[in-house]
Amino acid sequence: MSGGISQFGKARNIKLIRGDLKNPKIFKINLATIKGVKEANLILQANDIIYVEPSLRLSQSIWGELTPIVGILTNIVFIWSFLTLK
Numbered sequence: 001m002s003g004g005i006s007q008f009g010k011a012r013n014i015k016l017i018r019g020d021l022k023n024p025k026i027f028k029i030n031l032a033t034i035k036g037v038k039e040a041n042l043i044l045q046a047n048d049i050i051y052v053e054p055s056l057r058l059s060q061s062i063w064g065e066l067t068p069i070v071g072i073l074t075n076i077v078f079i080w081s082f083l084t085l086k
Helices: 034-039 058-083
Strands: 009-018 025-029 049-054
Antiparallel strands (some): 009 025
C-alpha cells in the first residue's frame, strides 16, 4: 500500500515488528542487496509494523534553506551594479 521505499528511506535498515507490545519480535531486513532480499522471505501478518529508517539529507535541507537567500543577494548585487554604472 505504501508504494515501496521512498528516496528518503534506508533500504538496508528495515525493521519488521511483530507481536504484542510487551514482548515484540523484531526482524532486521536488508533490502539493499540481492542476498538481503532473498533472506527477507517473510510474509506480512495482521498488525505487523514495518519501520524504515529515514536517511539524513543534510545537504538538501541546507541548500533548500540557502536558495532564497542566495537569490535575494544576487538580485541586490545586480541592482546595485546596474545603478552604479552611471
